Amino acid sequence: MDAQFKKGVLEMCILYTLAKDEMYGYEIMRIVKNYFPDVYDGTIYTVLRRLASDGYLDFYIGETSDGPKRKYYFITENGNIYLNDNIEQWKSLCSIVQSMGII
Amino acid sequence: MTRKEFINSLYKELHHYFSSKDSKAIIMDYEEYFDAGITEGKSEDELCRQCGEPKKLAMEIIGDTKAIKIRKILSSKIIKSLDKVIYHSKAIIYLLLIPLLVGVIKWFVDSGWYYWKYPDMLWNFESNLVKYNNIITEKIGPSLAANTWFMIFGSTTVIMLLIVLSLRQKTYRYLYLIAIFAGIIISMNNVRYALGQLASKERALGLILNAMKPFFIGIILSAILFIIINIRKPRVI
Numbered sequence: 001m002d003a004q005f006k007k008g009v010l011e012m013c014i015l016y017t018l019a020k021d022e023m024y025g026y027e028i029m030r031i032v033k034n035y036f037p038d039v040y041d042g043t044i045y046t047v048l049r050r051l052a053s054d055g056y057l058d059f060y061i062g063e064t065s066d067g068p069k070r071k072y073y074f075i076t077e078n079g080n081i082y083l084n085d086n087i088e089q090w091k092s093l094c095s096i097v098q099s100m101g102i103i
Numbered sequence: 104m105t106r107k108e109f110i111n112s113l114y115k116e117l118h119h120y121f122s123s124k125d126s127k128a129i130i131m132d133y134e135e136y137f138d139a140g141i142t143e144g145k146s147e148d149e150l151c152r153q154c155g156e157p158k159k160l161a162m163e164i165i166g167d168t169k170a171i172k173i174r175k176i177l178s179s180k181i182i183k184s185l186d187k188v189i190y191h192s193k194a195i196i197y198l199l200l201i202p203l204l205v206g207v208i209k210w211f212v213d214s215g216w217y218y219w220k221y222p223d224m225l226w227n228f229e230s231n232l233v234k235y236n237n238i239i240t241e242k243i244g245p246s247l248a249a250n251t252w253f254m255i256f257g258s259t260t261v262i263m264l265l266i267v268l269s270l271r272q273k274t275y276r277y278l279y280l281i282a283i284f285a286g287i288i289i290s291m292n293n294v295r296y297a298l299g300q301l302a303s304k305e306r307a308l309g310l311i312l313n314a315m316k317p318f319f320i321g322i323i324l325s326a327i328l329f330i331i332i333n334i335r336k337p338r339v340i
Contacts, residue, residue, distance in 0.1 A: 026139035046160060049164065053167070
């Protein structure tokens with residue numbers, strides 16, 4: 001799959017997951033790996049980092065039961081807007097491809 | 104690969120671009136990853152393999168930063184405008200003619216024609232000092248210099264035109280000529296300096312020929328390039 005294309009879908013996947021609930025990095029990665037088994041774990045973290053630096057996500061440091069602190073990610077207002085934009089674009093792309101008879 | 108090896112390798116790559124502080128902050132995510140993975144029961148080796156190659160990950164992270172993004176946008180904008188200038192603008196051809204124009208103007212201003220009226224002035228300089236009056240001998244120097252400047256500026260224009268036109272026509276068949284004109288520029292510059300020493304030398308010929316060496320080298324180089332370019336099948340770039 002084309003890298004740029006894939007990154008876009010990865011972003012959407014992560015944002016959609018976080019729109020439903022806040023999670024820590026490893027949890028998010030596990031969910032994403034369900035849909036993208038071939039993607040490197042590390043890449044998911046780089047996408048998380050980018051989404052956070054773009055302001056679509058934010059995080060707080062939380063405690064865990066057995067000691068080490070963890071980043072808990074949550075979606076921001078801008079993130080929601082960005083996610084909905086992306087979903088609309090995908091919907092229109094899909095209907096175009098469908099109407100061409102390709103899928 | 105062990106966790107420690109992975110983390111160290113990733114840190115090293117990140118540190119090429121980020122500060123220690125920022126690199127450590129980025130690393131923390133991956134420490135978290137290993138912590139959680141090990142809790143789940145996975146081995147360090149398995150986690151390292153699934154995480155990806157440290158070098159590639161570092162490049163992804165670095166490439167995501169705003170500075171790199173801005174640099175990419177800027178450089179593509181620069182490339183686009185360079186492209187426009189080189190391939191499409193008519194004005195650039197006229198611009199490239201400016202050095203030639205400067206050379207012509209300077210030639211007239213410094214009486215470049217003077218030297219050609221008294222061409223034998225250059226050889227046997229000292230005996231000529233007696234033959235010609237002072238005004239003439241004084242004017243010969245600048246006049247000769249003006250001629251060399253004309254050659255220098257003219258050759259600059261020729262070289263630049265050769266490059267631009269070759270790029271536009273997408274052919275490098277004539278680029279070997281650049282060697283000749285580069286040789287001319289260097290030689291004429293040497294001649295200019297040599298002129299300054301004329302008064303103290305008896306025969307100018309040897310001095311001038313020495314100064315012209317780059318020109319002869321340019322011709323030889325040019326011939327070599329011509330042969331190299333033409334023994335292969337002609338090909339557009």
